Amino acid sequence: MIKFLHCADLHLDSPFKGLSSLPEGLFQRLSESTFLSFKRLIDLAITEKVDFVVIAGDLYDSGNRSLKAQSFLKNCFVKLESYNINVFISHGNHDPLDGQWVNLDWPSNVHFFEGNSIQTLQFEKEGRKVACLHGFSYETAAVTDNRTLHYPEKKDDLYHIGILHGQADGYSGHSRYAPFLVSELLKKGYDYWALGHIHKKMDLSTEPPIRYSGNIQGRHSGETGGKGGYIVTLNGTEVESVFHATSDIEWHEGIVDLTEAESLQQVITLCERELGTYQQPPKGVFLVLKLSGQTQLFEELLDGVFLEELHEILLEDDHAESFVHVVSIKNETKPSIQDEMSIKQSGFFKDLRVVLQDDLELEQAIAELTTHKTARKYLELENQDWEEIQKQAERLLLSELHKSR
Structure with missing residues (x-):
């Protein structure tokens, strides 16, 4: 039996763009929230007496990692070392290996996956090899090729855990990095897949678990609900998973x-x-x-x-x-049903609605914002849900036409 913590997308040093207008005390607490959430996860790992911790990418919010964030992580890992708990880490698109940082000496219990190829790391318990962990780190910020073909298949009685920071095919909402098919992961025969990159906890498969743990702290209104990590127990063919919300x-x-x-x-x-x-x-x-x-x-x-x-x-x-x-x-x-029907039946509304339903027209209308010195800092238009933009535009049009009646 082995027991471990699966988490991902810490995004330490997140700038929380667009929220600087919050009251000073609240903004300061939000700025520290990613650190507090991870500290709680470390305490959870110790309380649960896990064998190791898996972090599936994006420990930091950018390649230029602050000394504060690195020192914080080192102290957390030193604490885990005192309890004989290992840490297995892959870097993602936000904190690739070609970033800039101060080189620190990490404790011996910390194991980083390398870039460019799939690496297998082994975990021993009581002097006996019991698990293999397979993964890789992003060597640059944009890994766009499917690397799942290079993960080795399970061919023994050890526990095998895949670690992958990427996007499942067919899922929208994040940049399409390290894309993969669930069917490809299932072919490997692993006991568990620890995924990162998508900031929402979800199971893509239950037998075996192929799981996004989500990020550890919501950073904006699109990342709702409790955030944290999973305590996972593998016992033969049985899997037990419990989610723990640690976000402040x-x-x-x-x-x-x-x-x-x-x-x-x-x-x-x-x-x-x-x-x-x-x-x-x-x-x-x-x-x-x-x-x-x-x-x-x-x-x-x-x-x-x-x-x-x-x-x-x-x-x-x-x-x-x-x-x-x-x-x-x-x-x-x-407006009331009668008023709304009256407005929507007008020729002017119908003509504008045709424009609203044209994705190309919308993209061209918003294109100017991407070159605006101030606005572009707050936009991630490549990830926008165009259907929601259309709905918002239609509501605004309906309001303006109602006022002009």
């Missing part, structure tokens, strides 16, 4: 249905009630509120002043250890 701050999306609301006071009350459902001591919560439903208050909610004042009302003055901070409020309400 969680992102959530709250939806407030205003279909039955008859006044702006009711809007405030419903929003305050929604906030109360997200208290998670001792965690902090960053909440994006979405106002939804077809409501008679549609026109009043188009008033930006009210939404700004609503945001101020919902903000907490004192951010204790446990808090719910409303990051933004999105108005996605619609």
Whole structure:
């Protein structure tokens, strides 16, 4: 039997772009959140008495690793060494081997996978070889070839674990690095595949587990819910996996249905009630509120002043250890069914909707932003969900046409 911790995508030193306008105390806590989450994972590994830790890529947020982040990791690994816990590490697209950093002396329990080829590292327990771990590190930031063909097949009774930082074929939302097919991984006969790169925990297969552990701390509103890692136990052909959320701050999306609301006071009350459902001591919560439903208050909610004042009302003055901070409020309400149908039947709306449904038109419209000195820092347009952009544009058009009636 072997027991290990699987985690990935630490992204230490993440700059948390676009969030610098947060209150200073909150931004400072968010900046330290990746470090705290990993520290909790280290403590978990010790408490669970694991044999080793697997980190499937992107320990750092960029190739230029800070001395602070490296020293922090070294101290964590030294702590694991005192408990005789090994660490197996692959570097991903955010922290490739050709990056810049200060060379530190790592403790003997730390094993890094090399670049350019698949490497097999062995794990011994009580003087006996019990497991083989197969993986590689990104030698550059863009590894675009499928390397799964080069992983060796299992041909013995040892435990075999594959470590791969890449994107499963057919999955969108991240850069298409080290692409692979699940069917290719299954052919290897491994007992477990520890995946990294996708920031959402998910199982691509259960027998055997082929799993993304997700990142260890949500960094923006698109990375919701608890983040952390898996404690995995392999015992013969049996596999037991338990996910542990260690993130200090969680992102959530709250939806407030205003279909039955008859006044702006009711809007405030419903929003305050929604906030109360997200208290998670001792965690902090960053909440994006979405106002939804077809409501008679549609026109009043188009008033930006009210939404700004609503945001101020919902903000907490004192951010204790446990808090719910409303990051933004999105108005996605619609006019009454009759008003909406009337607008959508107009020739002008139909013509513009045709444009909105043309991906090429949308890409050309947004292209200017990618060359804008300030805007381009906050955009990752290659990963955008065009369907969501179309929906947002249609909602905005509907609002403007309603106001002009």
